[in-house]
Amino acid sequence: DVKVTQSSRYLVKRTGEKVFLECVQDMDHENMFWYRQDPGLGLRLIYFSYDVKMKEKGDIPEGYSVSREKKERFSLILESASTNQTSMYLCASRPGQGYTEAFFGQGTRLTVV
Amino acid sequence: RKEVEQDPGPFNVPEGATVAFNCTYSNSASQSFFWYRQDCRKEPKLLMSVYSSGNEDGRFTAQLNRASQYISLLIRDSKLSDSATYLCVVLSGGSYIPTFGRGTSLIVHP
Numbered sequence: 479d480v481k482v483t484q485s486s487r488y489l490v491k492r493t494g495e496k497v498f499l500e501c502v503q504d505m506d507h508e509n510m511f512w513y514r515q516d517p518g519l520g521l522r523l524i525y526f527s528y529d530v531k532m533k534e535k536g537d538i539p540e541g542y543s544v545s546r547e548k549k550e551r552f553s554l555i556l557e558s559a560s561t562n563q564t565s566m567y568l569c570a571s572r573p574g575q576g577y578t579e580a581f582f583g584q585g586t587r588l589t590v591v
Numbered sequence: 592r593k594e595v596e597q598d599p600g601p602f603n604v605p606e607g608a609t610v611a612f613n614c615t616y617s618n619s620a621s622q623s624f625f626w627y628r629q630d631c632r633k634e635p636k637l638l639m640s641v642y643s644s645g646n647e648d649g650r651f652t653a654q655l656n657r658a659s660q661y662i663s664l665l666i667r668d669s670k671l672s673d674s675a676t677y678l679c680v681v682l683s684g685g686s687y688i689p690t691f692g693r694g695t696s697l698i699v700h701p
Contacts, residue, residue, distance in 0.1 A: 509687065518599075520693035521635075521678070536688075568634060570689065577623035577682060580689045582634040 481505070484569050484583035491590050497556040499586050501569030507581075508574030510552035512536075512544065514565040515585075521568065527552055528574060559590045594618060595681050597692035604699055608669045612695045614662045614679030623682035624655055626664045628675045629694065635678055638664075669699045 485500035503510065509528050513521040513536075523536030525544040533544050541563060545553045552571075556563055566587050572580040597614045604610050616624075624641035639646065641653040641662050652665040662679055679692035 511689065513691075518693070521691040523688065523690075526688060572687065572689070574687075577687065579623075579625050579637045579640065580680075582636070585632075585634045587632075 482569060482571055482581050482583040484567075484586050486586050487584060489586055489588045491556075491559050491588065493560060493590055495556075495559045495590075497559050497588070497590075499554040499556075499567055499569075499588070501552045501554070501571075501583055502550050503552075503571040503581070504550065505571065505573075505581070506549065507571040508549070509572050509580075510546065511570040511572075511580065512542075512552065512554045513568045513570065514538070515568055516565050524554065556588075559588075561590050564588060564590045593693075594683070594690050595679055595692040597677075597679050597695045599693055599695060601696035601698050604669055604697070606669055606671060606699055606701055608699075609665065609667045610669055610697065611666075612664045612677055612679075612697075614664075614692050616660050616662070616679075616681045616690075618681070618683045618690075619660060621681045621683045622687070624653075624662050625680040625682075625689075626651075626653055626662075627678040627680055627691075629678055630675050635691075638677070666697075669697075671699050671701065673697060674699045 511526040512524045527546040569583040570580040626638040627635040629635040676694040
């Protein structure tokens with residue numbers, strides 16, 4: 479069974495704090511993704527990575543950065559958290575080849591106050 | 592125009608009903624298609640892949656129409672436990688990025 483694990487289920491942070499969201503997968507997948515999900519807007523891609531140290535901007539990268547130092551770990555960083563970054567954050571991974579599905583972590587519900 | 596579009600619903604149906612969801616996609620080069628199910632406050636989970644020839648898994652049938660660029664999901668004999676949001680997902684681009692529709696909400700009532 480593929481396992482994608484996000485470090486926190488719920489997180490409350492203050493405006494201006496630097497926030498780290500961690501994601502680890504155990505299936506040696508090349509591709510990893512960070513999405514945020516908001517009511518009425520669906521899942522929107524923030525960043526993705528197709529290999530160690532490689533990253534690409536998604537549709538809404540502003541205010542975020544990422545780090546992929548090891549294949550199994552993909553971190554999302556909020557440089558200076560703002561209230562409009564309150565959201566559900568979902569990490570996903572999938573193999574680099576072929577047309578198989580993506581697997582998701584359980585999500586982190588982040589509240590910025 | 593959003594790449595993947597779905598009717599958000601909600602679809603409110605009685606137990607035992609048959610319900611169908613459609614999804615359209617804009618990128619004609621898209622390679623793979625899926626339906627995911629998402630329960631409230633949980634992560635999306637794969638319901639089924641969608642193949643060109645159509646495929647069935649118990650009460651669920653998925654169809655793909657490449658010419659018209661739409662995907663459908665049919666649920667027969669709806670159960671209360673089918674209540675969830677159904678997400679249409681398309682894999683596109685050289686990096687096979689999963690692109691999601693906004694989801695269709697299904698409520699099955701007694």
